[in-house]
Amino acid sequence: MSKAGWTRIxxxxxxxSLILAWQVLADLRLIxxxxxxxxxxAAAVLVARFADGSIWTPLxxxxxxxxxxxxxxxxxxxxxxxxxxxxxITRLLLEPTLExxxxxxxxAMIPVAVLFLGLSNAMSLSVIAFGAIxxxxxxxxxxxxxxxPELRQVSDVLGFGRGAFLRKIALPSALPDIxxxxxxxxxxxxxxxxxxxxxxxxxxxxxxxxxxxxxxxSPDLYxxxxxxxxxxxxxxxxxxxxxxxxxRWRKTKL
Amino acid sequence: xxxxxxxxxxxxLFLLVWEAANRTGVLTLESLSRPSDILVxxxxxxxxxxxxxxxxxxxxxxxxxxxxxxxxxxLVGAILGLSPVLERIxxxxxxxxRPIPAVAFMPLVLMMFGFGISMEATIxxxxxxxxxxxxxxxxxxxxxxxxxxxADVLEMPVTDRLRKIVFPSAFARINVGLRVATGIALVVAVxxxxxxxxxxxxxxxxxxxxxxxxxxxxxxxxxLCVVGYVLNAIIRNAGPGAPVTFWRPVQ
Amino acid sequence: xQVSNEAVAxxxxxxxxxxxxxxxxxxxxxxxxxxxxxxxxxxxxLDVREGEFLCIVGPSGSGKTTLLRLLAGLVQASAGxxxxxxxxxxxxxxxxxxxxxxxxxALLPWRTVRANVALSLExxxxxxxxxGPVIDALLAKMGLANAAHQFPGQLSGGMQQRVQIxxxxxxxxxxxxxxxxxxxxxxxxRQGLQDEILLLAGEQAMTVVFITHDLxxxxxxxxxxxxxxxxxxxxxxxxxxxxxxxxxQLTTREDPRFLAHRHRLFGLLRGH
Numbered sequence: 001m002s003k004a005g006w007t008r009i010x011x012x013x014x015x016x017s018l019i020l021a022w023q024v025l026a027d028l029r030l031i032x033x034x035x036x037x038x039x040x041x042a043a044a045v046l047v048a049r050f051a052d053g054s055i056w057t058p059l060x061x062x063x064x065x066x067x068x069x070x071x072x073x074x075x076x077x078x079x080x081x082x083x084x085x086x087x088x089i090t091r092l093l094l095e096p097t098l099e100x101x102x103x104x105x106x107x108a109m110i111p112v113a114v115l116f117l118g119l120s121n122a123m124s125l126s127v128i129a130f131g132a133i134x135x136x137x138x139x140x141x142x143x144x145x146x147x148x149p150e151l152r153q154v155s156d157v158l159g160f161g162r163g164a165f166l167r168k169i170a171l172p173s174a175l176p177d178i179x180x181x182x183x184x185x186x187x188x189x190x191x192x193x194x195x196x197x198x199x200x201x202x203x204x205x206x207x208x209x210x211x212x213x214x215x216x217x218s219p220d221l222y223x224x225x226x227x228x229x230x231x232x233x234x235x236x237x238x239x240x241x242x243x244x245x246x247x248r249w250r251k252t253k254l
Numbered sequence: 255x256x257x258x259x260x261x262x263x264x265x266x267l268f269l270l271v272w273e274a275a276n277r278t279g280v281l282t283l284e285s286l287s288r289p290s291d292i293l294v295x296x297x298x299x300x301x302x303x304x305x306x307x308x309x310x311x312x313x314x315x316x317x318x319x320x321x322x323x324x325x326x327x328x329l330v331g332a333i334l335g336l337s338p339v340l341e342r343i344x345x346x347x348x349x350x351x352r353p354i355p356a357v358a359f360m361p362l363v364l365m366m367f368g369f370g371i372s373m374e375a376t377i378x379x380x381x382x383x384x385x386x387x388x389x390x391x392x393x394x395x396x397x398x399x400x401x402x403x404x405a406d407v408l409e410m411p412v413t414d415r416l417r418k419i420v421f422p423s424a425f426a427r428i429n430v431g432l433r434v435a436t437g438i439a440l441v442v443a444v445x446x447x448x449x450x451x452x453x454x455x456x457x458x459x460x461x462x463x464x465x466x467x468x469x470x471x472x473x474x475x476x477x478l479c480v481v482g483y484v485l486n487a488i489i490r491n492a493g494p495g496a497p498v499t500f501w502r503p504v505q
Numbered sequence: 506x507q508v509s510n511e512a513v514a515x516x517x518x519x520x521x522x523x524x525x526x527x528x529x530x531x532x533x534x535x536x537x538x539x540x541x542x543x544x545x546x547x548x549x550x551l552d553v554r555e556g557e558f559l560c561i562v563g564p565s566g567s568g569k570t571t572l573l574r575l576l577a578g579l580v581q582a583s584a585g586x587x588x589x590x591x592x593x594x595x596x597x598x599x600x601x602x603x604x605x606x607x608x609x610x611a612l613l614p615w616r617t618v619r620a621n622v623a624l625s626l627e628x629x630x631x632x633x634x635x636x637g638p639v640i641d642a643l644l645a646k647m648g649l650a651n652a653a654h655q656f657p658g659q660l661s662g663g664m665q666q667r668v669q670i671x672x673x674x675x676x677x678x679x680x681x682x683x684x685x686x687x688x689x690x691x692x693x694x695r696q697g698l699q700d701e702i703l704l705l706a707g708e709q710a711m712t713v714v715f716i717t718h719d720l721x722x723x724x725x726x727x728x729x730x731x732x733x734x735x736x737x738x739x740x741x742x743x744x745x746x747x748x749x750x751x752x753x754q755l756t757t758r759e760d761p762r763f764l765a766h767r768h769r770l771f772g773l774l775r776g777h
Contacts (some may be wrong), residue, residue, distance in 0.1 A: 096261025103482025107445035111463030158628035213361030232353030
């Protein structure tokens with residue numbers, strides 16, 4: 001077996017031994033079962049909920065929330081980013097305002113959103129979009145404003161108008177930056193989905209965790225946490241696969 | 255300065271239009287108060303010290319969580335950075351824990367610690383430890399191998415090795431990670447306060463909203479922007495060249 | 506400095522009465538007032554004949570690239586006038602293709618070789634259905650047929666420069682402007698491309714303005730060589746190259762006339 005193979009087994013073994021140690025400590029009641037239920041019980045809850053199908057509603061709810069908020073934020077972020085990044089005047093006018101708004105925690109918009117939209121899905125989506133837009137926006141601005149000047153000149157010589165330049169040259173050129181921003185935005189979308197669910201008691205994994213705590217059902221709580229971790233990991237992984245397909249041309253074979 | 259002037263054109267215009275629209279009755283929403291009302295509420299909040307108190311509360315909690323994360327993250331990161339084997343073994347475990355949003359742990363930590371500083375600081379620490387850990391690992395891995403070989407030849411004990419070679423060399427990069435983590439700390443602290451914890455800026459924001467004190471709510475939002483902006487400015491300028499470091503790495 | 510009007514064995518029929526490019530007292534300066542005012546080009550007067558292969562040579566930083574960019578319309582002159590086929594040059598145009606020195610920055614890295622060439626056809630609004638054969642022919646001519654579906658990042662420097670030339674040719678330009686196009690390539694690749702470009706220019710009776718700091722390259726390629734020098738840059742000398750065509754890397758470079766030109770011009774370049 002190659003060295004890489006052994007390391008992978010060792011890594012797996014490490015994670016496994018942590019879980020086993022936890023299980024042993026829980027069985028021996030050395031740690032409080034309320035705060036640290038045994039992994040076996042958390043797993044059992046997961047299996048049961050998958051078996052009776054009750055897991056899907058919250059899972060899908062959180063997933064869709066995260067996805068729609070992220071898509072909305074990405075679309076707006078790229079459009080505004082393109083406008084700002086490709087025009088010096090727009091940059092000068094808007095950039096200071098954006099720099100001022102950016103440090104605002106997205107969750108701080110929750111009270112405002114509640115005022116306008118109540119404890120609803122719309123509130124959740126708007127908060128997610130507000131928070132998730134920043135990485136994409138900033139990445140787009142950077143990407144669109146760092147197009148190689150030679151390409152701009154080629155576009156001028158070939159006689160492309162501004163629209164064609166943005167479509168054929170600026171956008172593909174900015175894509176690596178945009179993709180990096182999209183990944184961060186996705187992570188933020190998940191976080192804000194969970195936060196808004198907890199705040200507004202909207203159905204979803206966040207709310208499941210919240211509720212499990214209130215009725216002191218910690219295996220359910222941990223099951224929810226595990227699912228969130230899996231969801232976050234899968235979403236990121238899928239996006240990375242998509243990114244490497246879109247950016248195939250970056251591999252230099254020289 | 256000129257940049258600031260041009261950049262303020264649109265916001266000032268926006269505020270003027272908003273104020274005018276409100277006063278002339280064109281646009282009156284209960285959920286949206288006038289800029290002048292917001293200003294009044296803001297000044298009042300600053301005057302009676304409530305905003306400042308809340309700010310201090312948020313900051314001290316964020317700082318506590320950040321400190322915990324920094325100590326844990328840098329120590330573990332240094333060890334993992336020095337040992338590729340350990341890093342590969344713990345890698346998947348770290349990658350599995352990282353995607354779980356720190357805020358998802360709020361109910362659990364609430365169960366353990368109840369309301370208060372500890373609970374909030376724990377969440378902040380969990381959120382901040384990952385970027386610090388990862389940056390530290392890569393910073394340590396980027397240390398000039400010759401220096402480490404020198405340490406081997408001199409048969410330095412681990413503590414000396416860390417103190418005299420690892421940390422000074424890796425400092426600049428770790429610093430960047432710390433700056434990122436500071437931003438995260440503030441955001442997470444405010445988030446915990448908004449959802450659960452009855453102290454700090456987040457909580458006073460929610461209070462204002464729930465008591466329909468709309469002017470105060472917007473005033474505090476603006477204050478948050480200012481605080482965050484100032485914090486970022488400080489972070490940006492307090493690099494490795496700041497007074498904190500009084501030596502230069504061997505480069 | 507004067508334009509050389511000697512018509513010594515011109516390569517092409519001087520059929521066109523209007524020169525391809527005519528420059529009169531062309532100057533370019535930056536900055537508002539002295540001492541901030543920097544003059545790059547000072548009173549350049551030069552004609553480029555139709556179908557001519559004109560080489561402009563000069564030391565690095567002598568303003569050659571700036572002159573080319575003026576020809577391309579990418580930059581405006583501060584004084585004097587510049588015309589293309591009698592019309593003043595007011596901006597960039599598809600008619601005047603420019604091959605940049607840094608090919609990696611002038612190609613679209615996310616498009617294949619085919620798609621990069623297609624860019625020019627898109628600009629000419631050639632319908633997609635008709636683009637295929639045109640691109641195929643061009644790629645074949647430039648020796649790129651096998652690399653058609655590769656990305657620029659996977660190609661060598663010489664191949665990338667070929668792609669750029671192919672893209673420029675796909676514009677159907679009336680003049681080809683080349684900015685030290687082979688400067689970043691190794692000697693062998695450079696020589697191969699020199700001959701290729703001579704072949705192309707010959708076939709199409711293309712007007713070419715070729716910038717280089719390599720004197721031998723200029724003499725080898727050109728019908729005329731213009732030496733640029735001084736700060737601010739002026740035309741130091743213009744020489745008609747009376748070497749026979751087709752040129753050959755071995756025999757032409759050993760021709761006594763070649764060496765004579767080299768001797769005469771070498772000192773001029775050193776002197777400035």
